[in-house]
Amino acid sequence: MDIKAYIASGILELYVAGKLSEKENQEIYELMQEHPEILQEVLEIEAAVVKLTGAASPHAIDFESFKGKLDTTGTKVIDLKPRKPNWISFTGWAASIILAGGLLWTLNNKTKVEEELQTVSTEKQYLEIQIEEARNNLTATKSLLDAIRDKDIITVPLGGQGDYASTYAKVYWNKADNTIYLDGEGLPNAPDGKVWQVWSLTLNPLTPTSLGTIDDFNTDENKIFTIANTNESQAFGITLEPAGGSESPTMEQLYTLGVVAATP
Structure with a gap:
């Protein structure tokens, strides 16, 4: 019509x-x-x-x-x-x-x-999503706290190096399940086109092994990352690398480094 x-x-x-x-x-x-x-x-x-x-x-x-x-x-x-x-x-x-x-x-x-x-229906759905996310976050936080409080965990402080002396990080290493928990709160956000890359090191001779890049560092809220580590690490370091990571660490961009304490 x-x-x-x-x-x-x-x-x-x-x-x-x-x-x-x-x-x-x-x-x-x-x-x-x-x-x-x-x-x-x-x-x-x-x-x-x-x-x-x-x-x-x-x-x-x-x-x-x-x-x-x-x-x-x-x-x-x-x-x-x-x-x-x-x-x-x-x-x-x-x-x-x-x-x-x-x-x-x-x-x-x-x-x-x-x-x-x-509007009421949409707000109700949004609230339900927020509640579910909060529950999941609480569960994840509790699991993380339980992991880093384990009596057999090895704590490795990573201090700032050279021009980056104000930066810091900390590694919690659970050798029983070959996992480290990296607390990167003391690192700044990675610049555009750059990523943080984590390294496992043996000292004599000095041999770095990449544990991967942290691609979501800037968007992660708690700055704690779970990383697999099957190496017999004697130290850990963090460098700033081009997006995608590097085969070997750029020593001029070594921000933090920490040595694993010798076992008595």
Whole structure:
């Protein structure tokens, strides 16, 4: 249905003027319920009529202003000459305005209620996700604390080196399961195009073995990382390397270094 063409046909003005059959009135009423544009047009026509009747003589109503909106091509021409006021029509207009206004209010409020319900549902889902994430974080934190508090854990402080003396880190090494937990809180965020790379070292001769890069360092909140280590490490070091890591450490970018204490 072409709504614009229907509105431009002039049938809505006839509806407001009370010149249509009962069947045609029913059809327009149903269209008003289905199409808000038609309902709005009827309201505007009725508002204009009410305004005109308020300004006109109490003995006459001028419908000439509506003729310009009527498309008389192929339709029956209705005589809209000044006539005595039809109080039954006025009553019909008033009832239509009240009914249409109530329908518009209902539609608007229904939309608002649906939007509010959708907002509540979205907020509820978001809250449930936050609660689940908090539970997972608590579980992960407890597991991490249990791991680094193990009585057999080896703690290796890594001090800042050279120009990077203010940096620091700490390694918790569990030799039983070949895992280290690296606490990198004392390291700055890696610059663009760079990553932190962790090294296991043997000292005599000095031999570095890469334990991998920490690609998510900048976005990780607690700065604690779990890293596999199957080496007989005598020291650990951290260097700043190009993205993707390096085959051997860039010694000019050695930020922290720590030696594993000898076992008594």
